[in-house]
Amino acid sequence: MERYYQPEIETASREQIKAWQDERLVAQVRHVWDNVPYYREKMQAAGVTPDDIRSADDLHKLPFLSKDDLRKAYPYGLVGVPLKDCVRIQSTSGTTGKRVVAFYTQADIDLWETCCARAITAAGGTDEDVCQVSYGYGLFTGGPGLNGGSHKVGCLTVPTSSGNTERQIMFIRDLNATILCCTPSYAAYLGESMKEMGLTPEQIPLKAGIFGAEAWSEEMRQSIQDTLGIKAYDIYGLTELSGPGVAFECSAQSGMHINEDHFIAEVIDPDTGEVLPDGTQGELVFTSITKKAFPLIRYRTRDICVLSREKCPCGRTHVKMTKPRGRTDDMLIIRGVNVFPSQIETVLLNLGYPANYQIIVGRVNNTDTLDVRVEMTPEMFTDNLGEISRRQKELVDGLRSMLGLTAKVTLVAPKSIVRSEGKAVRVIDNRKI
């Protein structure tokens, strides 16, 4: 039997959902107009006032908000309440000006955790469960979000955070953890490690996993489910919008229900900005209609996906989104970490390399690999192998401190990096997602 955390909301009629969205959007637009000069100026420039927004049908009249806006308004420019009412920030992993800092009131945290609680319940979680949260805790939203959701559901929460695989496995076994929350690649890694220890799926107490923060394929889902003997559920979110739980998978495992009582989703043509009908692939745009500290109006996620309002066998009525099929810009998500080619470029330039490089992302044993190919130059070349190795290591260290990831650095011959139309092909993503 399907479980719901808030059945009256999750299975509400479409009319009811629309009524909530109408009322909340109107109030939210008034809120940002009154409290966030940045929004007021954007709306004025677009010739819109709060009086023009009478229901969710008027959403398309409002201007889009981009990551660029977030950068311009950093850090306090989009905050909608006095700072004394804010109780927390969370932040993305980005650097070089791409960092996003999101603010929360206590009510904002509450609604975020409620969304996570819905996800855990949809994965079968109850107060009888032991929920191990192996997402990172701290600025990253993964740990805090699922931790809060787990509390709300009443699970016995095991806040292991990420890393220390041996300890993770010890807790899963000793405390009989039944739900695991982490990135899919880490789940796969834990699965492989337990397999190597000779554990069969029957000997692993886990029954469900909630995996997100990076792209993963159906093949990977299948393999994780088989190794751990669980059902694996996808979860979606963005720090800008609160964190994980903006959308989550149900027992149907065929797309993620967007929490429409808190977020209005649109899919647009990324080139024209035109709103596309359900079932059409386009860029996902979100409007948060309940969050007060960091309200986002028509925020362009750059995630490409398809929305579906077809009846879901789970009984939930909220719209479903497919897994994001790619990004409209060049950001890569590698092992759950946001990576921009520009960050890699910065490291190269700092160490005296030219910006002739190529990023090759792959996936080996369900873990993302990052290979940075750098062109050797006459200036950098020396007859001394040890010296070249030292510089290679310096580059690896530089990339690690910039990205928080270990990359393999390969030195290649000058001009060997493929250029098309005079422009180097910077990123090759070989992951089959």
Added chain:
Amino acid sequence: MIQQISVFVENRPGALQAMTAVLAENGIDMRAFSLAETSDFGIARIIVNDVYKTTTVLRDAGFVHNVTQVLGVALSDTPGGLDKVLRVLAAADVNVEYLYAFFGGRKGRDAYTIFRVADNAKAAAALAAQGIRQVEQDELLDL
């Protein structure tokens, strides 16, 4: 002292041949050759008859390279020949970074060895003091 050309080559099939093709097309005569490799690249070290021409054609073909001063030592092609030279360098406290030999000069019983050492001048003086003959660039042409 001998001028050695070191060339960066990728560690993949055909990479080295791309370099030798350039040398062949330009009639470059190699007198000695050595290849040092790591997992993803190698350094080809060559001693040639015409350093200027070789560096020019390599540069035009887009090969990263540089020129280093190395010692060319003529040692007796008999057991203990190399040991004798290394003994001298050890006594002079000169570190050898690498060396490679090319045997079979066209005449005589000498073997020729290229030494890359930490201190060329000190090594050269020590070898000369022990009567060990060194080879100069132009001499290579006649070997």
